[in-house]
Amino acid sequence: MYLSLLRFTFKVYERLLAMIFAIEEIQWDQKLLPNITLGYVIYDSCTTAAGVLEGTMRLLTGQRKAIPNYHCNTFSSAVAVIGETFSSTSIPMARLLGLYKFPQISYGATVTILSDKTQFPSFLRTFPSGLYQSIGIAHLVLYFGWAWVGLLSDSSDYGLQGSLTVKDELVKAGACIAFSETIPAVYSEMKILSISETIRKSSANVIVIYSIDTDVYPVMEMIARNNVTGKVWVASNDWAQSYLFAKNEFLRTLQGTFGIVVRRGNIPGFNEFIYRLNPYINPDDVFLKIFWELVFDCKLQIVDNINKNLTKESKICKGDEKLEGMKMDFFKLADLRTTYNVYNALYAVAHALHDMISCRHGEGPFMNNTCAVLQNFEPWQLLHYIRNTHFMNKNGEEVFFDVHGDPPALFGIVNWQVTPENTFWYPEVGRFESSADNQKLAVDVPAILWNKGHGKIPQSVCSESCSAGYRKAPQTGQPVCCFSCVMCFQGEISNQTDSIACMKCPKDGWPNERQDKCIKKVIEFLSYEEPLGITLTTVSIFLVMATSVILTIFLKSHHTPVVKANNQELSYMLLLSLMLCFLCSLIFIGHPRHVTCMFRQVAFGIIFTLSISCVLAKTIVVVIAFNANKPNSNLRKYSGPRLPKILVMLCTMFQVIICISWLIVSPPFQDENTTSITGRIIIECNEGLPVAFWCMLFYMGLLATVSLIVAFLSRNLPDSFNEAKFITFSMLVFISVWMSFIPAYLSTQGKHMVVVEIFAIVSSGAGLLLCIFLPKCYIILLRPHMNTKEYLMGKGVFKNEKY
Template identity: 75%
Template structure:
């Protein structure tokens, strides 16, 4: 690139050197008169500043051909930087320890914020000619160049100066490309490059949790490179770009209106603008006319503290803007220096003359060498004007930022000159380790010392350049706040230090921020509202990842963070709470003694058990009475004892199951109940056999006897014992924690092991019950002395009805209710046997002893024909 630029400059110089005759009409490029000011010394520092700016592009219609004043407006902040250069040069002259006995001067030109002006000023500084000829080499009147203010004007300057490794230090150009030493070998700057500014913007947006932002840039390298870096940093941070538009370099009303409409209609409330103020002005003018408010503008340093947007028309639109500015510094004595300015003592200073006329709104009449006779004008300056006592609102003397960078740049050149002349820092670029004489060195030799300069300024701040020619990156965050005088003030509300730890890089004072109207709190800028814990994000089809829907986590899953992408499954013993934002331990469900249902069943079981025990006691005490003797009292004792055991079975079913209780509960219940039913069956069979055996010539006499009921009970019970032992041996019941049947609960239950064995056990018990019912039913009309068969019939009807109801109820419930159903069946069927068989006998024994006689029973036992 450097070679191509050299060839281009050589080609441009051909018409000036060659003897070429040009015939026909000739067109010429428009040019402007370049203003400059100098005070020469033994060593001079060049300066190129954007002291004037042109008309905003929106005010220049392309349909008209008229004279365009490029150097029209005079921003005071630019002049403040020029004054800082002059002040620093004069201050160095008074420092006995720095460049003593050497006169330091300066040569300054105004580029009018144009590339043409910057190039022409650079050529003048390189050649020392008022009308420079490209590629004409001679001794430069300056040793280094300070400037330019804009990246767009600094880049062509750096390309030209880089051909000769001529030192250039910019105080405001931030574009990242200028850190490339292959393209710009002699460029340095005292302002951080855009890479760090982009990092600062990304940190700022992440700090406020904004995830949906718009992005604008101008068409220069500064805007395009900076905005692309911002986009890259925001993408890394998970921030989505709602729109990305480029402000046209050539004014286009249609394009400007289009961008303004995008801003107005976008749901993004935060808009990052990486642009200079001149290119941005037309867009902001239209945006203000469209009354766009409620937006948070993030301003890059090129327009974060602008002169153009101080008008009233921008107050509503731009209030609350957050701007990124280089850190500020203090220049001791600078205020007093400004107060001492007087154009009458410096008649050659054209810039001071312009400044004076603007400040006091008058015309200076100063006689100089070129103007002998001055015409009289109205509103002539009186000559006694002074800046002393003025508020100097046009200068920001407490907010010196780029002005402070100029001050440090001048001192960097001075220290480098001092180091070069005094042979500091070891071997330099000179032969045999010699030192330079005041007038005997080349710019590239001085550049060696400037890039390695390292000193502490008067504020105690370290000044140096890294390998890319960049200073340490520190920024201030300013908030645009509307004052009572209807103007902006720029309040520092935070700072960014790229060298600090990650959690300390950005420090903010949020309480000091005044946001745009309509926002009392921190404005939100989201494509979609955040998903609260308990929900997860689902990206909307065709939209960026920041645009999503929130759906509740599935059953058994939680999300414990805002904006979770995935839901987490709870552990086996856990379950989501109602909001599904954390897992809670599942309730362990079993039929316990403490809960009402368990307490009621236990109370009933105890009552019936005590009742059975009382009846057994009564029967034992009254064992000699006819009622007890009737129908085999041994069977009655055994039946009552088995019923006691049946009621005791309830205790095995209630409480937390264990492996032992799981193996015992069903088998013990089955065997004991089989024993009870066997006793009932034996009693029924004894009644039938006894009645039939009493008939003459009965064949059943030989079966009547005390051994029959015992054998029958042993046989029927043994079959159930064999079934239960086989069950416990082959596939025994076991403890199981059921985590799936009931939502949010762990059912601690006994798994039956083999459902077939369980239902075989119940079926066998049911068969015995049906047989007992059938036999009792057939013998229900026997004589009254043998009326126990009638009561057995009632008891077995109750028993069969209960267990027939038990089956569907058992199958339709689970957990503790299934256990409760089985306990209820056990208790109610046992109570049916107890009441139906023994209640009539107890009535006779306890309440009607007159009926408890053999004569009464025999009398009652006569056959009825």
């Protein structure tokens, strides 16, 4: 007993005094338990399973000697057990008491398995289950964004189960465990050194330690000796405020440590009760004697087994020493936590007894609505009332037990800070409340003092965060928290840090340069408002007007030989078709629509075919006209006006058939091209059936080639009947333009494809207009003397005479 008290004197005695104070307070409360006297028996378990079981058996037996299944009513009137402190000793005690349904209320055991009412039917506690403590630790770690965490636990059920729950909660939330170590139950210097080295070398800056203070002390001593600093330690309740670490050697190492502790409470009148203590007033209190001598550093002159031998050097207690006014650092009267649980446990039993004696006959909770009899009740009957007790204590807090025998899970979060006196104090910097379906964490971050005195929240990650515009790429063989940052692919963005995957922009959007947001794509088409569109429109209209002027000149001079030569009707038709060619180029400009897409290529193909057919017909007319004048020529029968018309109609009709088939099988349509040019939506016409487009161009090229060959072969015919030279040159221009068009068209995108095609239409049409009709206009307007029948018939002679 004495050795045990020397080890635990202050914190154990503080709880013992709280129990005695609560019993005395209850005795004075005439409303709670009137005419009932409460007593108590104290057993020292020495924190061993054997000590716990022996004390429990003595309590149940009612005698000094433990006899199983024996109960002496004369000596034992115990109704409930308050204790034990530790989970390791509470479990065997709860198993034994559970056999008899004997109420047990622990004020310190936290292991989760004790909530199992199948195994421990009579166990209750005023200290929250370790499950909620572990959840609170995990929430605290995640609150600061620490995703790379080390775990250290002792080898008891308390440490192993608690750390496992913390691990599960962290992994579930996406954090990773850098390492997980267990402190051996039997001291091993080699294992302690290994754990210390693991912590020192680890890149994890946050270490969660789920252990009792005596087990973790050797590890922290080794770490302090190795001068390991900069780590953030998160302590479970059992060492969150331990006096063992209040030494200079731990100040640098443990500064900034977080501890999750049971909620703090106030016991009204408890301070005054302690101040009234005096060993001379209570001579039978052996605990008070030891406490008094330790506090005042003197020896009591009370003859007993403890200090019957006084030496001459012994300082004798005078008996008038006063506790009031002393700086009692050995008691944490302003920070009552586990002691507060002892106080509530006593009141839970008292209120259960009050409810039991208040039972009315016929309204009881037991068989046939009976009530328990105070003078002769069974332990399970009182257990029923304790389970269902629900009252407000003197602090105005609710005290009750849930279906698992657990109290409300209320925790405080303390921060280890160094005082000017080079010791630790533990200000509360947060609170955590938890239930089966709700967790609430509140932290006062400015009040926190971090390790090394930094005011900034330390980081603990395996890999630095990926900024927006990047995604996380896992590293082979590493936890998910260890990753590389990879830029999103083209067309994708990530708009938050640590994105697992990039997302595609909508069809009308495109990533900005940083690839962290989508911006609206620029819509592109050849419009009438832009300079290029204005230029092409102006040129096309100018050529239409120029063609109209030429047609007007020809109409006014229709009776002249120059106009009549080579079939004036074909000339009119060619001029009209060229005018339509220039006008059809305007369909390619502006916002493409479904209708314009369907007809612009068709209109261009048919009209241009008509133009080339007219040129071909004019060339053949020249050949036939020259050869028909020869004697016995078979071509004379084709020299009439019908052949050119039939030829133009047949050549054009074949192109019409190609275009109509194109429109029936797969017509062109408006399309939005979002892939060809980065960051742009090209509004264009999809040709539908590209083969039909190229067939149309091939047919036009075939007619132009035939016209070129025929014109070239007839270039040496007499000038009076012949414009073959001009046709040859015009066909060379035409074919050159369209041969250049093909590679240029295939190598461009967007509106520039349209520009290339318009340029080919305009330039080739202008080539036909200028090469064929400009020389004739020159004669009609500037050389009227050459526009006579006589000149044409004797052109060479007349010319030589004049010049």
